Amino acid sequence: MLRLLQRRFGQLPDTISAKVMEAKLESLDVWSDRILDANTLDDVFAS
Incomplete structure (x- = not known):
């Protein structure tokens, strides 16, 4: 993940x-699923 x-x-x-x-x-x-579409780190870790 890191x-x-x-x-x-x-x-x-x-x-x-x-x-x-x-x-x-x-x-x-x-989080690993979100990495694919996220534009920022905040997008990955959003609740």
């Missing part, structure tokens, strides 16, 4: 890296 986010959006803030590292599998699944 690698995909970095490839899509460049250098990640530490807060985003920590959020991903601490996330549950369900959240990772949702």
Whole structure:
């Protein structure tokens, strides 16, 4: 997940890296789907 986010959006803030590292599998699944259409990191992590 971190690698995909970095490839899509460049250098990640530490807060985003920590959020991903601490996330549950369900959240990772949702976020990984959103990477495909997101224009920003905020789009990926929107509620």
